[in-house]
Amino acid sequence: MPVTLKELAARARVHPSTISRVANNDPSLRIAPATRTRIETLLRETDYRPNGVARGLKLRQTFVLAVVIPDVTNPFFAALFRGVEDGASSRGYNVLLCNTDGSPERQRSHLLSLHARRVDGIVLASSYLKDPTVRWLRHQAIPYVLVNRFSDEAQDPFVGSDDLVGGRMATQHLIQLGHRRVGHLAGKATVSTGVLRRRGYLAALADHGLEVDSHLITESGYTEEGGARAAERLLTAPNRPTAIFAVTDMTAVGAWGAARRMGLRIPEDVAIVGYNDIPLASRLVPGLTTVHVPIHEFGSAAARLLLEQIETGDAIRRRVIFNPELIVRGSTVAGTDAPAGLRPIAALATE
Amino acid sequence: MPVTLKELAARARVHPSTISRVANNDPSLRIAPATRTRIETLLRETDYRPNGVARGLKLRQTFVLAVVIPDVTNPFFAALFRGVEDGASSRGYNVLLCNTDGSPERQRSHLLSLHARRVDGIVLASSYLKDPTVRWLRHQAIPYVLVNRFSDEAQDPFVGSDDLVGGRMATQHLIQLGHRRVGHLAGKATVSTGVLRRRGYLAALADHGLEVDSHLITESGYTEEGGARAAERLLTAPNRPTAIFAVTDMTAVGAWGAARRMGLRIPEDVAIVGYNDIPLASRLVPGLTTVHVPIHEFGSAAARLLLEQIETGDAIRRRVIFNPELIVRGSTVAGTDAPAGLRPIAALATE
DNA sequence: TTGCGTTGAACAAACGATTGTCCTATCTTA
DNA sequence: TAAGATAGGACAATCGTTTGTTCAACGCAA
Numbered sequence: 001m002p003v004t005l006k007e008l009a010a011r012a013r014v015h016p017s018t019i020s021r022v023a024n025n026d027p028s029l030r031i032a033p034a035t036r037t038r039i040e041t042l043l044r045e046t047d048y049r050p051n052g053v054a055r056g057l058k059l060r061q062t063f064v065l066a067v068v069i070p071d072v073t074n075p076f077f078a079a080l081f082r083g084v085e086d087g088a089s090s091r092g093y094n095v096l097l098c099n100t101d102g103s104p105e106r107q108r109s110h111l112l113s114l115h116a117r118r119v120d121g122i123v124l125a126s127s128y129l130k131d132p133t134v135r136w137l138r139h140q141a142i143p144y145v146l147v148n149r150f151s152d153e154a155q156d157p158f159v160g161s162d163d164l165v166g167g168r169m170a171t172q173h174l175i176q177l178g179h180r181r182v183g184h185l186a187g188k189a190t191v192s193t194g195v196l197r198r199r200g201y202l203a204a205l206a207d208h209g210l211e212v213d214s215h216l217i218t219e220s221g222y223t224e225e226g227g228a229r230a231a232e233r234l235l236t237a238p239n240r241p242t243a244i245f246a247v248t249d250m251t252a253v254g255a256w257g258a259a260r261r262m263g264l265r266i267p268e269d270v271a272i273v274g275y276n277d278i279p280l281a282s283r284l285v286p287g288l289t290t291v292h293v294p295i296h297e298f299g300s301a302a303a304r305l306l307l308e309q310i311e312t313g314d315a316i317r318r319r320v321i322f323n324p325e326l327i328v329r330g331s332t333v334a335g336t337d338a339p340a341g342l343r344p345i346a347a348l349a350t351e
Numbered sequence: 352m353p354v355t356l357k358e359l360a361a362r363a364r365v366h367p368s369t370i371s372r373v374a375n376n377d378p379s380l381r382i383a384p385a386t387r388t389r390i391e392t393l394l395r396e397t398d399y400r401p402n403g404v405a406r407g408l409k410l411r412q413t414f415v416l417a418v419v420i421p422d423v424t425n426p427f428f429a430a431l432f433r434g435v436e437d438g439a440s441s442r443g444y445n446v447l448l449c450n451t452d453g454s455p456e457r458q459r460s461h462l463l464s465l466h467a468r469r470v471d472g473i474v475l476a477s478s479y480l481k482d483p484t485v486r487w488l489r490h491q492a493i494p495y496v497l498v499n500r501f502s503d504e505a506q507d508p509f510v511g512s513d514d515l516v517g518g519r520m521a522t523q524h525l526i527q528l529g530h531r532r533v534g535h536l537a538g539k540a541t542v543s544t545g546v547l548r549r550r551g552y553l554a555a556l557a558d559h560g561l562e563v564d565s566h567l568i569t570e571s572g573y574t575e576e577g578g579a580r581a582a583e584r585l586l587t588a589p590n591r592p593t594a595i596f597a598v599t600d601m602t603a604v605g606a607w608g609a610a611r612r613m614g615l616r617i618p619e620d621v622a623i624v625g626y627n628d629i630p631l632a633s634r635l636v637p638g639l640t641t642v643h644v645p646i647h648e649f650g651s652a653a654a655r656l657l658l659e660q661i662e663t664g665d666a667i668r669r670r671v672i673f674n675p676e677l678i679v680r681g682s683t684v685a686g687t688d689a690p691a692g693l694r695p696i697a698a699l700a701t702e
Numbered sequence: 703t704t705g706c707g708t709t710g711a712a713c714a715a716a717c718g719a720t721t722g723t724c725c726t727a728t729c730t731t732a
Numbered sequence: 733t734a735a736g737a738t739a740g741g742a743c744a745a746t747c748g749t750t751t752g753t754t755c756a757a758c759g760c761a762a
Contacts, residue, residue, distance in 0.1 A: 054718030
């Protein structure tokens with residue numbers, strides 16, 4: 001068992017509170033230099049560290065944050081988590097990671113658990129539109145930030161990108177390349193990113209006077225497999241699209257695989273655009289054209305927003321919106337991939 | 352502020368301990384049925400949940416585990432984490448995630464912090480050989496499990512695979528394909544996986560009466576970039592290898608990229624074998640031949656070992672060793688990749 | 703009516719730390 | 733020398749639960 005204040009007090013023949021004050025360098029403490037050094041050496045010898053649980057109870061602060069995401073196995077969320085941890089660990093916080101696998105039920109039970117644990121703040125990246133769990137969260141006295149997806153327009157502290165602009169940008173790129181039949185692998189109608197990116201897609205069509213063909217839009221969900229199936233539906237249809245805008249990179253990767261399996265050349269037979277710019281996007285051959293968003297910054301910005309709320313003690317409704325940016329690669333324009341010698345290498349991947 | 356026992360006690364006109372006993376369904380409690388239902392409805396109405404921090408202090412158990420890894424952005428560790436969480440969350444545990452970026456200093460400070468927080472157990476997947484932090488850990492009264500890498504032979508609870516056998520298997524495969532000059536991108540001499548896989552490589556050479564050429568072995572570390580640089584060194588040398596065994600898949604991916612940039616065909620000009628079988632390995636074209644280990648099971652087995660120690664209350668020195676398995680793909684044998692229509696699709700990747 | 707067994711809860715002591723307040727020597731100053 | 737100031741810590745309450753022990757009131761039998 002680790003040493004406690006009481007034990008140290010007994011050994012130093014002083015009151016526990018004195019030890020605590022020395023350990024915490026309490027400026028209000030007046031103490032004889034001799035006593036101080038005696039206590040300090042004792043602290044050092046025993047390698048004393050205050051019990052974080054007791055400390056958390058007394059201070060009403062646990063120095064623990066939590067990140068709730070669908071699945072850390074998805075590179076997008078892994079990078080997001082790193083952003084949060086990098087922003088928080090230097091300030092003495094540890095971070096819990098909760099995977100929901102997209103289940104509202106699991107999300108709910110995780111949040112209840114985190115609340116009971118009195119974590120100091122929650123980063124929620126798995127929320128749905130009009131999410132009841134988010135509503136519940138608003139009434140709890142616990143700082144939180146929604147990331148990437150929001151639940152109700154402009155209600156909650158939020159970090160993300162402008163998905164409408166991004167979706168428009170991606171679609172416009174395809175249209176400007178001459179494509180007239182542009183398909184869309186749509187996200188769910190219950191998720192903000194799905195709705196907005198689809199709206200961006202429609203806006204781009206309208207911008208260029210193209211008619212909406214509902215057969216060109218199909219829901220793919222957010223999984224690679226969903227993307228593959230949806231792409232197969234689109235590409236085997238009578239009047240198939242010559243280009244596809246997928247709601248996320250993972251979905252695009254699914255489409256990418258489906259196209260290859262069907263013997264279609266990318267980008268000659270079908271062009272593909274994704275969203276998020278995960279590392280995998282640049283590793284495919286041809287590279288995946290995609291809408292870049294600063295994933296790591298999503299996380300660190302969320303951490304900042306959380307810490308600000310924790311430190312000031314009141315809820316901040318600020319929204320941080322990053323501008324999405326189109327990255328053109330070989331999946332839409334042949335020969336665009338960086339020349340061999342200069343091909344960027346994803347950095348820092350240990351073991 | 353969430354409701355406390357004391358407040359509920361005031362409202363129900365009973366003692367806090369009575370509320371606690373009702374909430375916890377204490378069998379030793381004798382109580383009038385009327386009082387019980389009165390309290391139960393109160394609990395339901397207020398949605399009472401005991402303060403986890405106070406509970407942790409009293410029970411000396413926090414129901415928090417921690418996973419310490421180099422970098423969750425690496426698919427290997429992301430999958431490992433999922434294994435741990437899947438094994439632990441159903442039992443009421445939450446899991447902290449700590450990234451060390453391979454820095455012993457960060458690892459040490461994370462462990463000190465986790466110890467102060469009184470987490471119930473630690474999964475450590477970033478340890479070094481003769482790691483001082485692991486030595487420290489042995490003297491603390493906190494359950495821990497080393498995963499994938501060990502620190503000192505057979506000293507600690509451990510989950511991993513037989514890296515010597517795996518390394519031998521990978522190298523033997525190349526030799527049996529007819530390669531006589533087989534290079535090795537070696538891990539660090541300070542990490543067990545690095546040492547053992549290299550030893551496996553040497554053993555396979557010896558098995559087949561091949562001489563060791565020290566120019567064919569070069570340290571790559573565990574990053575993709577390290578793998579690329581190391582592969583370039585090997586492949587530009589006068590008497591270059593016709594095959595390469597890389598210590599991990601990420602390293603192999605680096606080599607894979609380097610070979611492509613140099614205009615070498617895989618596997619005709621250079622064959623490549625990796626280790627771990629991360630999802631990316633099967634997504635490359637050609638697919639990466641690799642040594643499969645059950646990453647997710649590493650995590651869930653580690654969680655089981657931890658929970659067992661926590662529940663029984665004493666340290667278990669058990670070691671769980673999985674058998675590695677060779678997965679042959681196109682990076683060593685042309686045409687081995689699954690036929691188009693049957694190509695497996697990595698499942699479940701949300702957003 | 704006295705005594706005893708039950709019932710139904712109340713009491714109180716932890717778990718370790720933090721922090722505002724109080725107390726007792728020792729010193730200073732008039 | 734008496735009074736006030738100051739230095740150096742001790743005291744004690746508190747954070748919210750859990751749990752072994754105690755206790756009052758009631759019912760029942762002798």
